[in-house]
Amino acid sequence: ETGVTQTPRHLVMGMTNKKSLKCEQHLGHNAMYWYKQSAKKPLELMFVYNFKEQTENNSVPSRFSPECPNSSHLFLHLHTLQPEDSALYLCASSQDVRGRRSYEQYFGPGTRLTVT
Amino acid sequence: GQSLEQPSEVTAVEGAIVQINCTYQTSGFYGLSWYQQHDGGAPTFLSYNALDGLEETGRFSSFLSRSDSYGYLLLQELQMKDSASYFCAVRDGRDDKIIFGKGTRLHILP
Numbered sequence: 001e002t003g004v005t006q007t008p009r010h011l012v013m014g015m016t017n018k019k020s021l022k023c024e025q026h027l028g029h030n031a032m033y034w035y036k037q038s039a040k041k042p043l044e045l046m047f048v049y050n051f052k053e054q055t056e057n058n059s060v061p062s063r064f065s066p067e068c069p070n071s072s073h074l075f076l077h078l079h080t081l082q083p084e085d086s087a088l089y090l091c092a093s094s095q096d097v098r099g100r101r102s103y104e105q106y107f108g109p110g111t112r113l114t115v116t
Numbered sequence: 117g118q119s120l121e122q123p124s125e126v127t128a129v130e131g132a133i134v135q136i137n138c139t140y141q142t143s144g145f146y147g148l149s150w151y152q153q154h155d156g157g158a159p160t161f162l163s164y165n166a167l168d169g170l171e172e173t174g175r176f177s178s179f180l181s182r183s184d185s186y187g188y189l190l191l192q193e194l195q196m197k198d199s200a201s202y203f204c205a206v207r208d209g210r211d212d213k214i215i216f217g218k219g220t221r222l223h224i225l226p
Contacts, residue, residue: 002158042120043159043203043216056213090158100166102207102214103149107158 003027006091006108013081014116021076021111023091031097032074033105034066037088049074050097081115088112120217122204127223128194136189136220138204148180148187151203153219159203162189191222199224 004025013019025032034046048056049068063085065077074091091108095101121139128134138148147166151159165171165180165187177190191198201219208215 002160004158040218042218043205045214045216058213092159100147100164103147103164103205104161105151105159106161109158 002106002108004091004093004106004108006111008111009109010112010114012114012116013078015081015083017081018077018079020078021089021091021113023074023076023108025072025074025091025093025106025108027093027106029093029095029106030071031094031102032068032071033092033094034074034076035090035092035107037090037110043090047076048097055097078113081113083115086113086115120204120206120215122202122217122220124218125221125223127225128191129225130194130196132194133190133192134194134222136191136202136222138187138189138217140185140187140204140206142185142206142208142215144208145182145185146207148178149205150178150189151205151216152200153203154200157200162202194224196224196226198222 007022030051032049036044045058046060047066052068063080067075088110090110092105094105119141149164150162152162153159163178165178170177170179175192180187201221203219204217
């Protein structure tokens with residue numbers, strides 16, 4: 001138990017569906033992240049939020065839309081996804097987005113997404 | 117460009133010592149971190165090195181040489197539960213983004 005929870009743990013959706021992934025951290029951290037993990041590829045940073053303000057968007061397609069209503073909650077809204085978007089989506093948090101405290105990230109268990 | 121290189125797989129024997137290397141190429145450098153990820157699990161933070169030298173935490177140690185753009189994770193007294201993937205990560209100084217290596221799959225033989 002890392003203090004970061006994600007729901008759902010598994011999701012199967014069609015290409016025309018709209019769904020949302022939820023992440024919640026109970027660590028009092030200021031920074032939250034979305035990562036994509038595909039087989040045989042490195043973790044890909046998607047979005048970064050610091051004090052609920054987006055600080056990074058790593059050229060992620062617009063079919064992925066993040067939302068951070070407060071420092072404890074992070075959402076990833078999905079719509080018109082492609083089969084190649086099937087992957088493990090991980091949420092993480094850290095005390096800050098810069099410096100030493102950005103390196104110690106706490107990850108949630110992930111959502112295994114399958115797009116059919 | 118920016119890149120991280122680590123071996124894709126390493127095999128060692130229970131009770132032995134294993135070293136997992138990571139070389140990086142970035143514009144500027146702040147520090148190197150290591151994460152462990154078991155199958156089906158989330159990455160777990162292991163260590164962080166900002167300065168040259170060895171940092172020890174129990175059976176795990178992490179080393180950094182900034183002049184060589186190189187670091188390694190050393191695992192001692194290997195246990196079967198150490199079978200996992202290990203990722204190194206750095207923050208690129210130019211665009212200040214964290215990048216992860218592809219991970220090293222550690223297989224432990226009894």
